[in-house]
Amino acid sequence: MVSELFELSGIISLLTSGVLMAHYAWYNLSPQSKTTTSLAFGAIGFGAEAFVFAYLGLTFFSYASYEWSWQFFISEFFVIVIGRFLGIIGLLYGVSILFGHKRELSFKEAMFLYCGGMIRGAIAFGLVLRLDKSLPNREVIITTSLCLVIVTTLLFGTLMPILSKYLLGGDNEDAHAHGHGHAVKNDNDKEMKNLDGSHEVDDPPSFHDMLIHPNFEDNEQSMALNQPKKVNP
Numbered sequence: 001m002v003s004e005l006f007e008l009s010g011i012i013s014l015l016t017s018g019v020l021m022a023h024y025a026w027y028n029l030s031p032q033s034k035t036t037t038s039l040a041f042g043a044i045g046f047g048a049e050a051f052v053f054a055y056l057g058l059t060f061f062s063y064a065s066y067e068w069s070w071q072f073f074i075s076e077f078f079v080i081v082i083g084r085f086l087g088i089i090g091l092l093y094g095v096s097i098l099f100g101h102k103r104e105l106s107f108k109e110a111m112f113l114y115c116g117g118m119i120r121g122a123i124a125f126g127l128v129l130r131l132d133k134s135l136p137n138r139e140v141i142i143t144t145s146l147c148l149v150i151v152t153t154l155l156f157g158t159l160m161p162i163l164s165k166y167l168l169g170g171d172n173e174d175a176h177a178h179g180h181g182h183a184v185k186n187d188n189d190k191e192m193k194n195l196d197g198s199h200e201v202d203d204p205p206s207f208h209d210m211l212i213h214p215n216f217e218d219n220e221q222s223m224a225l226n227q228p229k230k231v232n233p
Helices: 010-028 031-058 070-099 107-117 122-128 138-181 183-194 219-226
Strands: 199-201 229-231
Touching: 031 122, 031 138, 070 107, 070 138, 107 138, 122 138
Parallel strands: none
Antiparallel strands: 199 229
């Protein structure tokens, strides 16, 4: 409200507030509040996301009377394609070459990030609606932004499962094969361990049960979550 009052960016204010609260406020909450807030804000986030995309779809034909430029749309689409490529692939390889850093991501993983980043969000459309009405070609900017959001969401959003299988499927298949190779051995180990009068709980507790920050989970906590528990009958 303060940022809007001074004609500043309310989106950036909310982002900054969330970052600060995630770092400081989370660790001062009670265990009950940690579970409640993480679940509540997760549900609110899903609801807000559904509302935004429903709003975009319902208002798509509301701007049918606005001016439209397919040349501007195509040029902006190529700007997004080239800009995102330079911002992810170019930056990744440029920094590794110039500064000698080791690349942690493979080319397929970087391409997956590149394709996922091509999806334009509703924030861009919300920002263009705030343009001054006296601005020349305002209607063309609004229709182009709306079409970019719709086209990139439908196109790349539909292709993401296919791209995920093609670009990241090798690692998943290797992990599945590795896990299947040890499935019989693990089952035999469980049977031998159950002979001592105890049984194992296969499902590890979630971060809600362990009261771990939803955005942070270190290696030791991850290993602890993945270890099956022994519960006496």
